[in-house]
Amino acid sequence: MAIAKILRALALSLVLAFFLFPIVWILLMSFQTNEEILRLPPSTFFRPTLGNYIALISGHLETAAGELDITFLHNLWNSILLSTSSVALALLLGVPAAYAFARFRFRLGEDIAFTMLSFRFAPPLLVLLPLSLYFQDLGLNDTYLGLIWVYQLICLPLILWIVRGYFEDASPDIEYAYRIDGHSWWRAFTRIAVPLAGPGIAAAGLLSFIFAWNNFVFALILASADKQPVTVGALAFVTASGIQYGQIAAAIVLSILPTLALALYAQRWLVEGLSLGAVKG
Amino acid sequence: MSGLAIADIRAQFGRNEVLRGIDLAVAAGETLVLFGPSGAGKTVLLRAIAGLEPGATGRVVIDGEDVSTHGPESRNVGMAFQNFALYPHLSARENIASPLRARGVSAGEIDARVGAIARLLRIAHVLSHPPRALSNGQKQRTALARALIAEPRILLLDDPLRNVDAKLRYEMRLELPRLLRESNAATIYVTQDYREAMALGDRVAVLQNGVIAQCGAADAVYDLPANREVARLFGDPPINLLPCRPQAAAGGIDIEAAGFRLHLGAREEATGKDCLLGLRPETLSLSDHPIAGGVAADIVAITPLHERQVVLTRTAAGEELVVSVAHDVPKAGSHVWLLADPRAALVFEASAGKLIQAPMAIRGCAA
Incomplete structure (x- = not known):
């Protein structure tokens, strides 16, 4: 018993160390200067500095080669704006669509649903070239609106397919019962169907937020510096005078904080099965 | 008229005709x-x-008003689903209150009415619980309370006792008739259990292959089932069916089946046809000594059922017959003699399964 327990703890520690090592390493790097990071062999002990964070937040970076202006905070704001609006729009469009696909049979229904899914398989570079030409014609190039629109390629299929499954799992009888009680179709949708699919909607929203947040190539090609999210903004740290590893590490730490916080917060909604005990068996 | 009348209800899923013209009046x-x-x-x-059922066609008339084109929310119907269909994210109280909320009833009145019906159905102590914290019996009562609370004109109960335990089913069979009478709604109660049908129904309509095969008082359906299938389904233990070929006899027919020799009045049309003799288990009598006209058989198995014993017997010819008797029977393996009551015997056409009976019409249920 005791040995099994120890082995179990050991195995868990190994797994944790394996997965957490890169994150811990980056966290440590973010408190070191570039010189300390590049020292060989790596120093086990160092004097932590907040210099990287101060540079990111103030937007001024003093390096050996001179002064560098960085727009990291603006990039962070862009990321938040783009991801949040994209997920909000995708939820607005995707949840009713998922409901329709789950509850009704209609002509070409499965084909449309599958086409939406296939957007996820298509390599982004394939669509980006023609898209950037069209966007220039339409005046959508380098606009938040254009980016949010393109981000639907990431968010909408994900939300549609995850939420659809949750709608299908809930017994339609529950909605029928609500209609018979005297409530309209719309109220049955908003008061019964959507709350019951709540955990699924939260999961899909969270996942698509993370995918949108991590997107790189759409924003790289379709937007200029002042509209770009952190993923693209991090390129600015690759300077003529060298790569600013310390700032990159600090930028990574700052940019994973929102998704990490969201994931931790939403976790309990994801786990809770609301529909348990609703119907027999 | 007040109540429910439906005419020519048809429903089709793909090429499968589920309902083929249903007329009923309640x-x-x-x-x-x-x-x-x-x-x-x-x-x-x-x-x-x-x-x-958007695909269904036909007319639904409630209290004289044709509601065929109305949505479910404006038909003033109460319904209890087989799977309860409670709202899992709402408390039992809010589940029951839902029809009243839809009708814009004031909060005070909702409290009073939910409290009253919950006391009546003995679920007042669990009103604050979510459905997942309720027992099956409490769920079923909550669903019933929700169906009843707005005093609908039509009450549709879809096998509401199917998923509850035997004791509660028994209790509800005793309580439901009073509840339904007090609600003064036109009630359609769906069940597959003939005992429930006997206990609850003023009338019984038997739905078979998408049509109403028979409609009438529960006793009438039991005594004169319209066809072989109705006879088989409506009754437990099930009816014994024995192949036979009736012969003409004075004033009726003579039947010989599995050793039984019966003379039945009228029913001359059965003469010379392949038929099935239907003998209800409780119309057979069983004796442990030879009796005149008795058929010798061995007891295969005995199942005590409430106050009756259900006995499976096998005749010398190998026919198995179920007998239900109120008295003690010899143990399995014993030799017994069976006697049939010709007054309770039923004759069905073997091919179509239709009941051949002394002239007496089986009435329909339409308005």
């Missing part, structure tokens, strides 16, 4: 039991009446 305060095997279309018919 008066206010009356309970009609809709009986039939699973897959007969009972639930589809209820859903068509409630307005939940």
Whole structure:
């Protein structure tokens, strides 16, 4: 018993160390200067500095080669704006669509649903070239609106397919019962169907937020510096005078904080099965 | 008229015709039991009446008003689903209150009415619980309370006792008739259990292959089932069916089947045809000594059922017959003699299964 327990703890520690090592390493790097990071062999002990964070937040970076202006905070704001609006729009469009696909049979229904899914398989570079030409014609190039629109390629299929499954799992009888009680179709949708699919909607929203947040190539090609999210903004740290590893590490730490916080917060909604005990068996 | 009248209800899924023209009328305060095997279309018919089956055609008239084109929310129907269909994210209280909220009833009145019906159904102590914290019996009562609370003109109960334990089923069989009478709604009660049908139904309509095969008082359906299938389904233990070929005899027919020799009045049309002799288990009598006209058989197995014993016997010819008797029987393996009561014997056509009977019409249920 005791040995099994120890082995179990050991195995868990190994797994944790394996997965957490890169994150811990980056966290440590973010408190070191570039010189300390590049020292060989790596120093086990160092004097932590907040210099990287101060540079990111103030937007001024003093390096050996001179002064560098960085727009990291603006990039962070862009990321938040783009991801949040994209997920909000995708939820607005995707949840009713998922409901329709789950509850009704209609002509070409499965084909449309599958086409939406296939957007996820298509390599982004394939669509980006023609898209950037069209966007220039339409005046959508380098606009938040254009980016949010393109981000639907990431968010909408994900939300549609995850939420659809949750709608299908809930017994339609529950909605029928609500209609018979005297409530309209719309109220049955908003008061019964959507709350019951709540955990699924939260999961899909969270996942698509993370995918949108991590997107790189759409924003790289379709937007200029002042509209770009952190993923693209991090390129600015690759300077003529060298790569600013310390700032990159600090930028990574700052940019994973929102998704990490969201994931931790939403976790309990994801786990809770609301529909348990609703119907027999 | 007040109550429910439906005419020519049809429903089709793909090429499968589920309902093929159903006509029924149920008066206010009356309970009609809709009986039939699973897959007969009972639930589809209820859903068509409630307005939940967009593919169904036909007329639904409630209290003289044609509601065929109305949505489910404006038909003033109460329905209890087989799977309860409670709202899992709302408390039992809010589940029951839902029809009143839809009707814009004031908060104070909702409290009073929910409290009253919860006391009546003995669920007042669990009103604050979510459905997942309720026992099956409490769920079923909550669903029933929700169906009843707004005093609907039509009450549709889809096998509400199917998923509850035997004791509660028994209790509810005793309580439901009073509840339904007090509600004064026209009630359609779906069940596959003939005992429930006997206990609850003012009338019984048997749905079979998408049509109403028979409609009438529960006793009448039991005594004179319209066809072989109805006879088989409506009764437990099931009826004994023995192949036979009736011969003409003075004033009726003579039947010889599995050693029984019976003379039945009238029913001359059965003469010379392949038929089935139907003998209800409780119309057979069983004796441990030879009796005149008795058929020798061995007892194969005995199942005590309440105050009766259900006995499986096998005749010398190998026919198995179920007998239900109120007295003690010899143990399995004993030799016994069976006697049939010709007055309770039924004759069915072997091919179509139709009941051949002394002239007496089986009435329909339409308005």
